[in-house]
Amino acid sequence: MLEGLVSPENLSLSSMDMNVLERLKWLQQQQQQVVSRTSDNSPELLQILQFHGSNNDELLQSTFSHFQMLGSGFGPNPNIGFGPSHEAMDGCISRTSSFQMDPVDTMGVMLKNSEENRTISSKNKRKSEVKRREEEKTEKKIKVEAETESNMKGKSSMSNTEASSDTSKETSKGASEIHKLDYIYVRSRRGQATDRHSLAERARREKISKKMKYLQDIVPGCKKVTGQAGMLDEIINYVQSLQTQIEFLSMKLAFLNPELELSVEDLYVKQLQDYFTNLPVVIASKPSIMVDVPLFPLDQQGSLDLSVINLSQTTSTEAPSASCETQSRSLYNTSSLGFHY
């Protein structure tokens, strides 16, 4: 559900992947909000709303003037950046639905800025993400509501949707946020360049750092090291050590191969034991059932039971895994298992 302020750039929402239903609801909300403020403004705002992403400067100006009248009463989320909204027409949809109706008078400020920044040619590009431009006081936090974001379907590419970079003047109040649907939220600070390329760069860097964080969790001992270079070092060493370990084990296996007399089932048991070290007891009985479906045909079954073959032929890959799962659950104490999903 979008709760947003009416702003020209929201027109571009029409070009977004929104459900018609959502849009209608949103429109309704807008109307309601507007009505609550000033009644006579609503028709014009509605008019704006109906104007789908047109490069209509006059309309914009009229809306600006309108909002000027509304003044602080509107208490909009400045992020909507009416100033940058002009530019925002291109790409900034302040989808920040979390618009808190804080009665902060940023309107005046915004409008002033907008005057400066209105040199941007407003092309309507398809906004798949929400980008908000700056001109915010740093205290102004736009809480992005994840649900609203998730409602919007967006494509991932950020670079196209950035507003034109010509106006890249740092605004005096410099906090802005870039909202990307289920992506990273990049916050630019005061004095940072806010042009398209640097924003894209920053977003990209955020993505990468996110992944690095994830890797940090995986690779043991990575958390102590600070800095990307150190972390990468750790990761590289870890991967190499794993690979050498595997090589070593396979060498060992090659050496021992003639004595290979194992049954798959016992292996499963062992593996589960190794992986979850707090498992209570080993299953000795009914080994033949706990076998997964082989992915390529077994030519020589060796010690595997015939029942296994029947299993492979008759069931899909899902079912045996599921059945194995339940068996393992019944056999082990599920509560003590720490299955990782």
Next chain:
Amino acid sequence: MERQIINKKKRVFSVEPNKIPPSEVFTRKYTSLLVPALKKLNMNKNSSQVNQLTVKHEVDMALALSAQEFAWSRFLLQKLSSSNNPTTTTSSSSSGIRIQERSGKEGGHEDGEIEEKLRELQKLLPGGEEMNVEEMLGEIGNYIKCLELQTIALKSIVQDTT
């Protein structure tokens, strides 16, 4: 009788059939692939020498086949199928040394260092050089996981035979 038991057991599905821990799935797939393959190797090759390379080949094959949802497994499969003499992963020791040298040399240049390391990482990952950095970082994560599981599986196999 046994068949009946099996059939009965088959009907019992887990409560959330889709939520089988991927680690478990992987390990099972892996062992169920590798063990028969090794046995096959054993039986086929009458000469007692089971080539270490072929074992490595089988090991890597099993890895690639049990992790088919990941991009790197595709590359690994390509490598394996294209080369009869499997040279799947670069020998780790040499590249390890190289890394140390590199990091020693590039003391001052921060970004270059990181890029070097990323490139090293790319070399470690099968198919890593064809991916871009972000993708590669993601793939490395699950590659590491699979390697860990693979080591566990291999350990258990080896332990079983000793």
